Amino acid sequence: xxxxxxxxxxxxxxxxxxxxxxxxxxxxxxxxxxxxxxxxxxxxxxxxxxxxxxxxxxxxxxxxxxxxxxxxxxxxxxxxxxxx
Numbered sequence: 001x002x003x004x005x006x007x008x009x010x011x012x013x014x015x016x017x018x019x020x021x022x023x024x025x026x027x028x029x030x031x032x033x034x035x036x037x038x039x040x041x042x043x044x045x046x047x048x049x050x051x052x053x054x055x056x057x058x059x060x061x062x063x064x065x066x067x068x069x070x071x072x073x074x075x076x077x078x079x080x081x082x083x084x
Contacts, residue, residue, distance in 0.1 A: 009067060014058035025070045030056050
């Protein structure tokens with residue numbers, strides 16, 4: 001959804017939903033991370049620890065790091081129990 005220049009992206013249970021261009025960019029960033037995870041400099045820039053095995057979006061902390069790499073500014077993070 002767009003509201004002026006704001007783009008809403010929602011992460012829930014390991015899946016990202018929202019504005020198609022932004023969600024597509026997040027999916028592409030995940031692919032780049034998976035492809036480059038053996039490069040210590042790249043992995044260090046994302047603070048990846050261990051083998052993520054393609055489950056980056058399943059982990060809330062890693063998902064937020066990926067989203068922050070794509071989206072210019074995260075204005076709100078709501079805990080699951082508050083989002084209901």
